[in-house]
Amino acid sequence: MDDSFDSHSEEIKECKEALMNNDHAAAAAKIQEYLENEDNVPLNIAITGECGSGKSTFVNAIRGIDHDDDGAAPTGCVETTMEVTAYPHPKYPNVTFWDLPGIGTTRFPADQYLKHVEFEKFDFFIIISSDRFRENDVKLAQKIQKMKKKFYFVRSKIDHNIQDEKRSKKNFNAETTLKRIRDDCIQGLQQQGFEAPQVFLVSSFDLHLYDFSLLQETLERELPAHKRNALLFTMPNITCEIINKKKEAFQAKIKYHAVLSAAVAGVPVPVLSTTVDLGMMVTVVQEYVLGFGLDKPSLQRLAVSTGVPYENLVAVIKSPLALKDINVDLLLKVTSQMTVAGVSMGAAEASRFIPLLGIPIAMGLSFTATYKTLSFFLNTLAEDAQRVFEKSLGLEPSV
Template identity: 90%
Template sequence: MDDSFDSHSEEIKECKEALMNNDHAAAAAKIQEYLENEDNVPLNIAITGECGSGKSTFVNAIRGIDHDDDGAAPTGCVETTMEVTAYPHPKYPNVTFWDLPGIGTTRFPADQYLKHVEFEKFDFFIIISSDRFRENDVKLAQKIQKMKKKFYFVRSKIDHNIQDEKRSKKNFNAETTLKRIRDDCIQGLQQRGIKAPQVFLVSSQKLHLYEFSLLHETLERELPAHKRDALLFTTPHISREIINKKKEAFQAKIKYYAFLSAAVAGVPVPGLSTTVDLGIMAAVITAYVLVFRLDKASLQRLADRTGVPYENLVAVIKSPLALEKVTVDLLLKVISQMTVVGILMAAEEGSRFIPLFGIPIAMGLSFTATYKILSFFLNSLAEDAQRVFEKALG
């Protein structure tokens, strides 16, 4: 059985102690508690900026939804955000994007702004502008800095700037234009007293272009370790690297589900282990499908956004569990066609009747079967996500 569990995890220590005392039910409860806590780490992201900066559009884009979807932040050319508004991620509700009122409006003057929005609850701030960052943006950044919170400047609507430059200049060069915009933003912020501003050029309509990937890498690097997966799992598929990172994060957790499976197998109740294993695996694989955006709703949104027909996206998918509601019955049907795994699960149930050594053998077989099944479907769904991403890019 895998022996590489986090030594600093109190739940894992208690689980090992319970196993040493042959209290398999307590061990299973501890690992279950650990996994639930891991999946429910809260992450609160504040999006702010002046009226018309594109805050709401950014909130919708980063959540992977369109402006006319249910639960979308309202967009418009007037100040549509008049109160602090929470927008939970549709698939990971523990991650919340907060659309904050425009800085410096008469209703929320800059010197009262942070108190009004209860800044303490946010993990970091993203300050958005569609042109130059202004005095109120700088005032807010300085106040956030004094309170030792992280903040990042996002220069939005970059695609519009590129289009305007193309139309107006004969010798247009995209890299030169982007460098000029970035340098202009950084110099303007430095002149107003921000020593080392972190500025990212982003198009909310085309997150895979420009510097959203760099923004994500920066946030991932600067977030506490226990919050990184929450950010990662909610990030849209803007690159192949994001999909690979999601796969790696899921892979690191498989040993814990396998460990839970083994602990349950140690409980001397015939049939219990298989039933619990299938329930665990169905829930985990459902998370894979949702996070890799392989559910029908996500694929339809991708088709609408990119113009690639839904049927063409579906055509590159190979896993039998993509696009489906992953139930225990469906999973059992698919697993039954996987010869080696089926033998392992049958052997587990049979081995528990062997005197003295039956339970330890059953635990080892349960660990192996769960690990192999989850790894197999993780790999196949991650490959599907890569193929869909490539198809969508055309």
């Protein structure tokens, strides 16, 4: 195993030791444990603000679901959130968005708010307002700040403001309107004692517009390193940069899948390596399809939200793995058309029976076949994701 592997992970250290001792089964178990832990890093995000600020709409939007889908946070012009309510991400249940009751309601006064909502369990807070941030918002932010947790001010319903300005002003200018809204929020917070507040302007119905991508980048940058991918994979594909970051994160894990494949190839049990490889690849490729939003439900929601017909989005997809339930038969069919990978997988199994050198050769071939195959699948699906994104914006795909 090369030195680029994460030496700070206890599982990886133990895997290296097992490989050095030729205990391939133990090495495989440790790599599997590492991958499972990586996929299940918990992330708890609190969404709070005053009644009517658009908290629930934001919770639904960031989870990529509509307000009438199963599991959606209820929305409305009255206070719909009376208890702390958990909304796990539909694809990544380790990431939970918590819709908190409105700040300053009679039931939850601001000075007792953090105690009521069990402040300690949240990784960070998003404080939402649909106009100026008020005294209760500021009090909450100050208490969070004292407890050394992160918080972010989000000004919601920007699309409404833009529409109102267009109707009421002859010399409408979108940039001028956005600057005025941002400056108004910042000045209000400064008057309440914040020296250099940052405010993100967001429309829950048009996440690709305004400051949502900047918010995502800020959250990712300020999260602990081991939680960044958990956040990244939940983000909707609203920019090419997010798609590329997802690809990079998936790519970084391929070496671990390849080492798992190699370790299993070293276990002297006939056909075990091929069986494990195919089962592992089914799981990994399914993660790619879901992560890039290339499953049917995601594409249908994208069609509704953008107004681009579903058929037009599907038409730019080239990979035979998109829009499919990934299974062993499908992967065997696709890999059979990949000469190098197909030969390597067969050769790895056959080489196990060569005296003395058989196991090391099998391990090397298995590593190479898994790495090249998953990289190929990842590249083609990432390109599909970019084409779909560009098509959703009314652009001609560039890849």
